[in-house]
Amino acid sequence: MDDRYTSPTMTTAALAVLAIAGLLATRPAAGQGAGLGRYEDSVCQDNHHAVFHACALEATLSGRPARTLDGRPDFRGYWRRRTWAFEDLEAHPVTPDDFGGPSAIVDPPDGVLPMQPWAVEKSRENNETYLHHNAACILAGPAGTMYMTSRFQFLQDNENLVMVGEQLTAHPYRIIPLDGRPHIGDIPMWNGDPRGRWDGNTLVIESPNHNAKYLLDQRGRFITEEARIVERMTLVDENTIHYSATFDDPNVYTRPFTIAFAFRRDTDENPEIWEEACFETNEDPMRLFRNNGYRVYPGITAMEARALKAEWERSQR
């Protein structure tokens, strides 16, 4: 066990969850995409993230992805994310306020975030006090961008993977250098300081120097700026990307956790990413939010997290 994680609360693997989920999950027909747009069929069903994750890990072992001229897996094209993790990383029902969905967490296998007890309380407080960053047109962090934004165009050459997004998080873009250059360093950035490297057919992205001033979901879950975030992207087939992100933050969690979900190629006619200037009307909604007592989430530093944890532990004695 990683000794940086000092909280004793470790959940055990719940393999039965996966088995039951596999029985319940149904494979979406081509072109239906469970209400998320038009898609071709995939070798892995993607309406349950843990089932998809297990299938994708198998499928990519024998897969032969399309390649760019320099021989790397080719991620170019238009893509749609297949998760409502931005509402709640854990499983959540359909409500007037949520589209609902299964847990995006594939490790631990029970799909529950391994938060320290004080952090569970802090998340509740966040949810009652602060706006989720998307309401204020604020960027969502390196991994958060991938499950917040709905539509993407990926552009790629031998030096960069460029992700251009539309919808829900301030018209985001990410530029992932692939040529081995060092991190910029020192400047805290909303979406971090990304660098990509190839691990076989998988693109591995690390984005240090993120400022952690965003929430992980609309339930108030959070990380600190010391969190290490490792994203992995692998083509499962021509129209499906297996995406995962591992968060490692001993300040807040009892162990690292991993989320996973699919991106599916957008097969709408003439897909296109449009400008979505998130600021055009946002002052008026912000007035409504302020009238109702909400503030923009300010983030929490690692130092503040450690102080809150110590205070919580003193209160429990």
Added chain:
Amino acid sequence: MKPMRRVLEVLGCAAAMLIVASAVRAHHSVAAGFDLDTSVTVTGIIKEMEFINPHARMFFEVEGANGETQSWTAWFTSANNLMRRGWRANDLPVGAEITVSGYPARDGSYELYGGETKLSDGRTLFGGNAPGER
């Protein structure tokens, strides 16, 4: 100008226009500003439609219960989503009658987050959030 007409239906709530803030569950931008436990339907005359992001909006005038003119704002999903659904500026001309159903503002202002939007020619467009677009 056609006479303004106001229809107000509050579903699941006994007192019309007594908009009571629901228990806090406002983790979404929509829920933080609008009461998702209450529905309201308002008919009025379009003053202006703005196709802008992240939320398109329409200004329209509604005749109140005492004959006064109320200036309402209907918020919709993004202009991009509306355009992809087939909304066009010509469908919403200034002076046309419009009926919008949606969630009322939690602070009691004359604002709603619009869902079904009925045009004067009888067509109904959807202006809320749809799973395929978020």
